[in-house]
Amino acid sequence: MSEPAPVVARVREFNRFYTRVIGVLEAGVLGTPYSLTEARVLFELAHRDEMGVSELRGVLGIDAGYLSRILRRFSADGLLVREAAQDDGRRQVVRLTAQGRAAYGRIDDEQVRATERLLEPLDEDGRGQLVAAMDCIRRTLGDRPLPRTVVLRGPGPGELGWIISRHGAEESEAARVVAGFACRADPREAAWIADVDGEPVGSALCLADDSDPGTARLTLLRVEPAARGAGIGSRLVAECVRHARSVGYDAISAQAPSGSPAARILGRSGFASNGEVWTRRW
Template sequence: MEELVARVRGFNRFYTRVIGVLGAGMHDTAYSLTEGRVLYELDKKDTTETGELRRMLDLDAGYLSRMLARFETDGLITRERSPEDARRQLVRLSEQGRAVWKMLDDASAAGVRALLQPLTEEDRRRLIAAATTIQHILDDRPAPEAYVIRPPRPGDLGWVVHRHGVLYVEEHGWDETFEAMAARIVAGYAGGHDPRREACWIAEVDGEPAGSVFCLKRDDRTAQLRLLLVEPSARGMGIGGRLVDECLSFAKRAGYERIILMTVDALTTARRIYERAGFVLDEQYAKSAYGTEVTEQYWSRPL
């Protein structure tokens, strides 16, 4: 835990310097980063109650009062008493205030563009994905509901192997032989597959891989669904069912008559997805695998 605390504190110090760089574009203006944030919040609404503004930004009441007084003197805002409660004060940006906010917003955007410009497209994706992950973990708001299903990009197949190895150890206690099996499947696909009869899909959430599935050839008439995975952070979004649907649609278009899959009885969430997709259990066997005892199940459905 202490090492983790030190790493987080180190990141905080680093990011404080980054914020300073991003705020450099405002140094030529008469407004601080905090004042820019207040103008940002005021720009989002027609009117804002001062108490709400203070709570939203966690500002000292006296500090906020002095800031708003300065804004009013500069002609950036107007203030009035609430008609419902005279104790409440309502704040509204003036046209001049909105023009000042646009100037500050443009300066801030220019700073971010300068920060991103030297980065490769891959590094930009990694940066956004990492920032989004931090926000989702530390924020108590619900996870995003949007995702995309796409073909794999360079690096995605390695991610599939890595995440199968990590998740099945963490969630089921399986050993490295399962990761080895995933690696063999992926290597066979990458080493030479017929794109007319075999395919892979990656689910992506906020620019980061969040799930996978493969449709592979078993024989001329039979396809096999393999390596279905959904990240814990993306579960409940319908990604697993959508990946299975993609696999089934492709298999039918590719001319297969039947599709099969192998799973184990402990994977109850995956089993429910397969059942909803029309798969039926053909047979099951108890065996030793992946460093433990499992019940392998074989499912199929016609196409």
């Protein structure tokens, strides 16, 4: 067996050192029952509303069979739900349950504490040098992802029509709602387009509720399937809530079937449900 080149040997030596320091050679990450790959699956899902199985495999770069075994185990343990996507029954999506998010939270908390222990012996200068060296390694090895710019803005020309067209079977109802919004021109009402790199990918409207003058109505909340999992829906909901409060409403309500993506976003955004009606008060 030939001797590795000096630079190869030094890189391998550093890898052995660092994996020992951060403890990834242990059976479980930081004393948890999860391997490094399993912890990474939890990490990816914890930062998204839901995620396609094929997308998850692409992000992790692991074998489909290996990922399937992890997902089966997590499903059996009650950490996640795996189901057909609402917009395409052939596409499988996964999302963490409350138990799964709690499991990720425990790992994340322990990783924070472990990193704090790692940095504790270093003074401010030493910490700066360490972080700068890490940044240098990432840049040198090509870790330069181009950020996707997400902007929430008012609808541009023709985009009220785009909102209507994206609601499929509910297009006629969407047309009625949008037409009413456009005709009223009420300053207490507003509409948003979620724009990713110049293209519309989502929408939401904040309208008056005819049955309750003190309550705003959040409606036509939608995020395109290709843009889901990046927190865009939560940002749209947060913007509707901010607007409703700023113009003097006491509450905001929305309708969403239990278990739907919209319902999960509303639940995480502080809304309480009564059947399919979700309400947030302040």
